[in-house]
Amino acid sequence: MFCTTKMVINHYIYQNRMEANKDTEHIRRTLVYYEELMDSSGDFIFLVTEEGRLLFANRHFQERMHYKEEEIEQLNFISILHYDSSRIFKNLFEVVSSHQNVTLRLVSKLGAEIVVNGNCVISKDSDEFILKGLFHEITSEFVEKKGLVRSEEKFKLLFEKTLNPIVYYDPKGIIDCNQAFLDILGFSDVKELAGLVPSDFSASEQPYIDDPVRAAWKISNLALQYGSHKFEWMYRDKSGKEFFVNVSLSLITLDARRIYFAVWSDISNRYEEEQEVRTKEFRTSKKNLQLRLLNDINHLMIAETDFLQKTRNILKSITLNLSVYSTDISLLNAEMSELTSYSYSIDDTGKFYEGKKMPIKVVPGLQQLLQGDIYHNPNIDGNNTTATEKRLYDSGFRSILSIPISLNDNILGFLSIADKEEDKFDESIVGLLIDLSVSLALFINQYNSIDRSKKYGQLEESLHKLGTKILSFLNIEEISKQLYKEVNEIMDAPIFGFGVLNTKAHVLEFKSVVEYGKVLPEFNFDLSDKKSLGAACFNNGMDIIVNSFEKDVFKYVDSYDRGKIPGKKPSSLVYLPMFFDSEKIGVITAQSYSKNKYGDKNVFILKILSNYISIAVNNASRFETNEKLLDNKTREIIMQKIKLQKTNQQQKIINQVGQIISTTNDFDSIFNKLHEQISQLMDTTIFGIRIYHSEKEELEYNYEFESGARVQHGFISVHDKNIYSNWCFN
Structure with a gap:
């Protein structure tokens, strides 16, 4: 098929979009640029197959050769070659590579000889070799030196044959x-x-x-x-x-x-290049297979709704696409003591094993996985191996690869593949499993959220109400004292509090841990202290759940020192990491003097509370940092905003404001009504909306009320550092 300039450029855009993931707008601008470049070029630009079929010729090529576009479509390139150039053209296709300083002699429709010189590239598209050429005309120079060139060509021909x-x-x-x-x-x-x-x-x-x-x-x-x-x-x-x-x-x-x-x-060079192309094609084919697998997995996650069916199909897809014997997804419980295993193997026509409970110690490479590392044993040795790997060996497995499934540094479980061949898994498979683990983490987290909602739906509503109360605190030390009673109404937590990261001192600061209603003296955990459960929780981003202190504590630390912590030693405790905007900011803890007090429900409660506490800690920190910059009126507005969230009447007014904004197109009308409604909620002696104009880098002050009267102050540059609005905006 003959292509126009635009068709060639669109093909270029399609290829670049598939191969380089470039910005679409940039590619569109490139289209216009190359389209103009090709049509206005004084060079000969063309694409031709080894058989001489012209795929593309630019405007200058057509005009100089005196052919119309419809004639070009039927023209065989070899037919317009001078017989001296036919051999050159044919030889170009012997090597799949670029060719520099190539000279071709062409014959126009009118019979005139046109000589061009330039560069070209031979490439393979599907089963067809294509020459892509960019040549400029040298007819006049060629004619002037024709005698010399002929002699040189004869000498070169003789020399090449001799070589x-x-x-x-x-x-x-x-x-x-x-x-x-x-x-x-x-x-x-x-x-x-x-x-x-x-x-x-x-x-x-x-x-x-x-x-x-x-x-x-x-x-x-x-x-x-x-x-x-x-x-x-x-x-x-x-x-x-x-x-x-x-x-x-x-x-x-x-x-x-x-x-x-x-x-x-x-042709040794060509052979080596062909081998390299075949190697690249094999790698590309393998990469495409892996991309299809990722696409299949993501599609399954969206298409299926039933957890077991979705899990079965995901495991089956991984097993069959990677041609492995078995694939396993194991989910960790909150205490990190037990696994729920789902696996698929190619026994017979394929077997799916659902929800098998097992102790965590049966996992090969457990310590590496819990630290977030990959575990890979390409050659399982039945004699020199651990007990867990010995069980794999006895079952016929010879290689295993496991990846931790984690979200926000919290390990949710493990993804493992195993096979009966040695050295089955290469680096590309490792990279693919890491990519898969990201999607699986989101899937598992969603499933856990749904499962928790089913179990604790009503409790969650109560916790969110409690969370609203937490958000009103602007003093970090007050949070634990105010929450202590509510927390102990829903769980046994005679010791309750949280520690906040001090980045400069590299410690966790516990300023208001409460024991039996009384605030304990302040204490710190040094993050380099390997004997501290709080430091271990923060550094590893992991949940620490101890229900029998003497038995469970050494799952998380090699030795334990409580010397710096005031109060009695508990029998059960929980430490959970606190996050704000995906960054660790501290830990929350609940502790009891009785054994076996903290299960999934308690962890669920503390995780919800930790989210609210993280936000409150951040708000309080920002409030303390900026307090000197705020005058009394600004503090009054902050408190009014908090009160605004607490009353139903105020919520109704906010809803009315939302309706005004969404149903009215006239901004003047919106602003006047907005002022009426907001005035019912707070003191609006001065109330305004400042609009940013990027082209001027100015804030517009034309929507303003002062003491009930509408005023207009025009525009003020955003670079004026003495204006509160600019400080807020910037």
């Missing part, structure tokens, strides 16, 4: 050869080749040939039958180095006897 290795021989041995033949084999004199034939230099293995001996016999017979034959063959020189040549073998008569005449063309 090709040439040999003639009979079954008794080599009769004669040129210097190029000696050079390529590493010999200095033809006498060294006495009694030898080219087949004596054949490599033991031939590319794309299963039986080289049979293939050599067939080649000889074809030459005898048809008088000549062309083929490609791998030879070895005197040192043993292999090289690949294209052989033109002919049967000729010399001195009344029939002999073989062979011309070699060294």
